[in-house]
Amino acid sequence: MPSEFDIIADLFAPLATSKAAMGLKDDVAILGEIVLTTDTIIAGVDFFPNDPPDTIAKKALRVNLSDLAAKGARPFGYLLTLTLPRNTSESWLGRFAKGLRADQKTFGLTLLGGDISSTPGPLGITVAMFGRAPRGKAILRNRARVGDLVFVSGTLGDSGAGLAALKARKKQPKLIARYRVPEPRVALGQKLRGVASAALDVSDGLVADLGHIADTSGVHIVLDARALPLSKAYRAFIGNDPVRAATSGDDYEIAFTAPRSRRAKVLAAAKAARVPVTEIGWVMKGRGVALLDASGRPIALKKKGWQHF
Amino acid sequence: MPSEFDIIADLFAPLATSKAAMGLKDDVAILGEIVLTTDTIIAGVDFFPNDPPDTIAKKALRVNLSDLAAKGARPFGYLLTLTLPRNTSESWLGRFAKGLRADQKTFGLTLLGGDISSTPGPLGITVAMFGRAPRGKAILRNRARVGDLVFVSGTLGDSGAGLAALKARKKQPKLIARYRVPEPRVALGQKLRGVASAALDVSDGLVADLGHIADTSGVHIVLDARALPLSKAYRAFIGNDPVRAATSGDDYEIAFTAPRSRRAKVLAAAKAARVPVTEIGWVMKGRGVALLDASGRPIALKKKGWQHF
Numbered sequence: 001m002p003s004e005f006d007i008i009a010d011l012f013a014p015l016a017t018s019k020a021a022m023g024l025k026d027d028v029a030i031l032g033e034i035v036l037t038t039d040t041i042i043a044g045v046d047f048f049p050n051d052p053p054d055t056i057a058k059k060a061l062r063v064n065l066s067d068l069a070a071k072g073a074r075p076f077g078y079l080l081t082l083t084l085p086r087n088t089s090e091s092w093l094g095r096f097a098k099g100l101r102a103d104q105k106t107f108g109l110t111l112l113g114g115d116i117s118s119t120p121g122p123l124g125i126t127v128a129m130f131g132r133a134p135r136g137k138a139i140l141r142n143r144a145r146v147g148d149l150v151f152v153s154g155t156l157g158d159s160g161a162g163l164a165a166l167k168a169r170k171k172q173p174k175l176i177a178r179y180r181v182p183e184p185r186v187a188l189g190q191k192l193r194g195v196a197s198a199a200l201d202v203s204d205g206l207v208a209d210l211g212h213i214a215d216t217s218g219v220h221i222v223l224d225a226r227a228l229p230l231s232k233a234y235r236a237f238i239g240n241d242p243v244r245a246a247t248s249g250d251d252y253e254i255a256f257t258a259p260r261s262r263r264a265k266v267l268a269a270a271k272a273a274r275v276p277v278t279e280i281g282w283v284m285k286g287r288g289v290a291l292l293d294a295s296g297r298p299i300a301l302k303k304k305g306w307q308h309f
Numbered sequence: 310m311p312s313e314f315d316i317i318a319d320l321f322a323p324l325a326t327s328k329a330a331m332g333l334k335d336d337v338a339i340l341g342e343i344v345l346t347t348d349t350i351i352a353g354v355d356f357f358p359n360d361p362p363d364t365i366a367k368k369a370l371r372v373n374l375s376d377l378a379a380k381g382a383r384p385f386g387y388l389l390t391l392t393l394p395r396n397t398s399e400s401w402l403g404r405f406a407k408g409l410r411a412d413q414k415t416f417g418l419t420l421l422g423g424d425i426s427s428t429p430g431p432l433g434i435t436v437a438m439f440g441r442a443p444r445g446k447a448i449l450r451n452r453a454r455v456g457d458l459v460f461v462s463g464t465l466g467d468s469g470a471g472l473a474a475l476k477a478r479k480k481q482p483k484l485i486a487r488y489r490v491p492e493p494r495v496a497l498g499q500k501l502r503g504v505a506s507a508a509l510d511v512s513d514g515l516v517a518d519l520g521h522i523a524d525t526s527g528v529h530i531v532l533d534a535r536a537l538p539l540s541k542a543y544r545a546f547i548g549n550d551p552v553r554a555a556t557s558g559d560d561y562e563i564a565f566t567a568p569r570s571r572r573a574k575v576l577a578a579a580k581a582a583r584v585p586v587t588e589i590g591w592v593m594k595g596r597g598v599a600l601l602d603a604s605g606r607p608i609a610l611k612k613k614g615w616q617h618f
Binding site: 014094097 | 317321323326338347354431439
């Protein structure tokens, strides 16, 4: 089976005939001032069937909020599609709805509609999320320029480490919380409008995702492995392993580029949004993404990030 | 497990805090002139895993187009979420995309974005469909008035009969085609703006769906079983059984009410859209839906339509 990226490029991009879809090369579509995105999470793939239902609800919303955040959009509403195994209990649904309610409050959202269907398979949740950004001001993927700096919010690898902890039945509450309930950088994203040249959210892994900025912008991105931000919890559980952090999924941080001249504005945006932002690399002529070791040599990567197929 | 309608009313309607969602009592949300809806179809529930992939693609689009059609909206684009079993072949995907392409042409659509995920379960397709209707002109469910007449487009029960034929391995190509590829009444819906007082698409079964108009409008709907439009193919395969036709799902016709004074306008709209429309009942004081037999007595119904749970 071809990769999801090949499927999208070969079969579906030709169907995206409107400028609004940007050739499916971004995570969102833009209709005037409305920015929209959709993402699915599935039990056994994106979360554990026995995860607390409120955290599943939050994850379903937040993976979408993260897409909008990286575009600098302010989210306002969502469509919710549930495919439920027939034995789903009323109590489970009640706790799931409670998670939605909490995040609606946190992020200023409203439910716009949806669909509920039964399935013989695992629980699946599809959210289509709607936000607004002033016309022409959403931050795209394809505007990174040679000479730009590369930044990332928060820390990397925590969610992947949380997943590893869950699989190994280790107690790592901080890391597990990051896996179950990502922290979309909604405030930061809006502050980065007019500051970042290109941005996306890190969902498949930093190197894989920055590859999309490199591809669509026609540039080469160089990352300094020593600069990658790792949390104390990550270092304690996994060790000082920036390569793993740069290639594991589900971070939901914003990775972005900005002209060198705007470095101070980037730091001001980070301060205003109360989110740490780290300078991790720079943009050069060429293509693809290189992760450099302490001696400045590219590290050979076995995989760049999560792929479904 | 509670019914999907109870789940929506009890758990999710309180989350739909925006007027745009109309308390989740309609099939769509309305954001200014944009009308949006979402529907999922799942292998083994809404179609057969071995159905031709192009018909599955068309069904996924058309069940959504039907929702917009009933609101009088002109569709323009969609988000597509695929949850694919890992063994999905490239050839299957190619034929699926061909079905999308064909219907994009038929209905003037463009793909706006989407998501592809792997699943250990059955193939699932979620579409969020976007259309436009002039502000305030979309046809809602809650405006049926006492004295209105009730109409339905096309014929009823064909799709349910097609499903029965597939299950029984009978050759009924016309009925099976109606099950696999519904005919959303997009042109008719737009002609009904300003003519119909309330409308919805018949997806769960005529009686069940008109129940939503009765509930939200606060009226009683009376249907004349003898008046229900049945196709030749239906009569030949199932017999003269209007009750079954009124309670089987997947028709994707438009059921609507209109003031008596607009009967001529209804017929003109039908003619302009080249879709047969049949007068099947009337609106009274009270609640619920009654299906009357030849002697004017309500027929006791074992079930009113399809329910997921």
